[in-house]
Amino acid sequence: MRTDDDQVRDIYQIYTHWMSQLAEGTLERKSAEAELLFRRLGITFAVYGETAGAERLIPFDIVPRIFGAKEWQRLQMGIKQRVRALNAFLHDIYHDQEIIKAGIISARQVLDNELYCKAMQGIDLPNQVYAHIAGIDLVRVAENDFYVLEDNLRTPSGVSYMLENRNTMMRLFPELFANHLVEPVEHYPQMLFDTLREAAPTNVAAPTIVVMTPGAYNSAYFEHAFLASQMGVELVEGQDLFVHKQKVYMYTTEGPQQVHVIYRRVDDDFLDPMAFRPDSALGVPGLMDAYCSGNVSLANGVGTGVADDKSTYLYVPEMIRFYLGEAPLLSNVPTWRLSESDDLKYVLAHLPELVVKEVQGSGGYGMLVGPTSSKEEIDTYKQRILAEPDNFIAQPTLALSTCPTMVESGVAPRHVDLRPFVLSGKEIRLVPGGLTRVALREGSLVVNSSQGGGTKDTWVLED
DSSP states (O other), X not given: OBOTTSOBOGGGHHHHHHHHTSOTTHHXXXXXXXXXXXXHHTOEXXXXXXXXXXXXXXXXXXXXXXXXXXXXXXXXXXXXXXXXXXXXXXXXXXXTOHHHHTTSSOHHHXXXXXXXXXXXXXXXXXXXXXXXXXXXXXXXXXXXXXXXXXXXXXSOOOHXXXXXXXXXXXXXXXXXXXXXXXXXXXXXXXXXXXXXXXXXXXXXXSOOEEEEOSOTTSTTHHHHHHHHXXXXXXXXXXXXXXXXXXXXXXXXXXXXXXXXXXXXXXXXXXXOTTTSOTTOSSSOTTHHHHHHTTSSEEESOTTTHHHXXXXXXXXXHHHIIIIIOSOOSSEEOOOEEXXXXXXXXXXXXXXXXXXXXXXXXXXXXXXXXXXXXXXXXXXXXXXXXXHOGGGEEEEEOOOOOEEEEEETTEEEEEEEEEEOXXXXXXXXXXXXXXXXXXXXXXXXXXXXXXXXXXXEEEEEBOO
């Protein structure tokens, strides 16, 4: 909200003036109202490994994060560029593998990756799109500098919170929206529906679309149900679908109905017990056969995980140069690959200063934040690295930007990141803003809801 010399930034001037006029205790009361609204709506998520109180409210902060129009335009260009390159990479590695032949990325890095799906080799997808829905995590490290922290291309979650955060803010603070020209986000479900419709198999004019969920015990079940409802499509589980003659059908009260597009929130391994894990009760037997035959489309495509692996992340700037012939508009965080002996040696000597992550990890699980870890935690993690160094990357502890945040002691700075949601069909679309995640614990850099983080409404002001 403020510059280094404590001046209020232009885009926060109106908001700061409004906040200074508030009666004492107003923000605290509004924060309690927001929590009550979230409880009534059932906006929850589950934390794996917890037995008591399996469902939690995601903490919501009522102080918005604000971007100016020009700043957002620069970010949007960089985000779109990155997603175009990632989809080009996925198409390439499942077809001609030109990037491997050019020596930019090794065959071992791609073909030996656990997330590479051999069954996808040579399979053509509509519009050559694999990651129809991408969540690109960004952090601000200076006035005009953003880094991409990671690319989420498998089943990125959080967009329902982005939408409900906006609904809640408009309900609690209508006067703020009267005083600010805030770009809308409520059209995201329609954009998602349009993207899924464009992913339909060739010559299907009016595709039947469904959202496929692992079920009510999944951590993001609220989101699955919310998006299906917002798009006006069926929410299904694997047991609601079957395959006949390489086509997918849904059981209905009026008999079987063919399904053309599945927005699946089920991981690759569990999609089809005949193709992947035979013990999966979440998938549909024969689904991969129908998919590879071109009779049904899956969003996201099978095998996208190889592109959001944290060791593949290192090569995205080169992908942009190779496939698009452009200079990257957004930078990666400097990263050490622990499979490289020199990198490993450096990281082991500097663990208390670094952040170390599993290459296939997500949700903030399985990571070490050196500056906030005890000596015992660092020593234990070091043994994990030594046992399997290829499984880890390391990054510097970034000086993440902070935003004013409502905490128990009042309004205080807390570290934030941003996850815009990028939709790829015949064109690339995204709503202005995204999900701002905030580390609610003082000094914490971990914003994931599973690790105690919360969310904010993200405003992009009209020019």
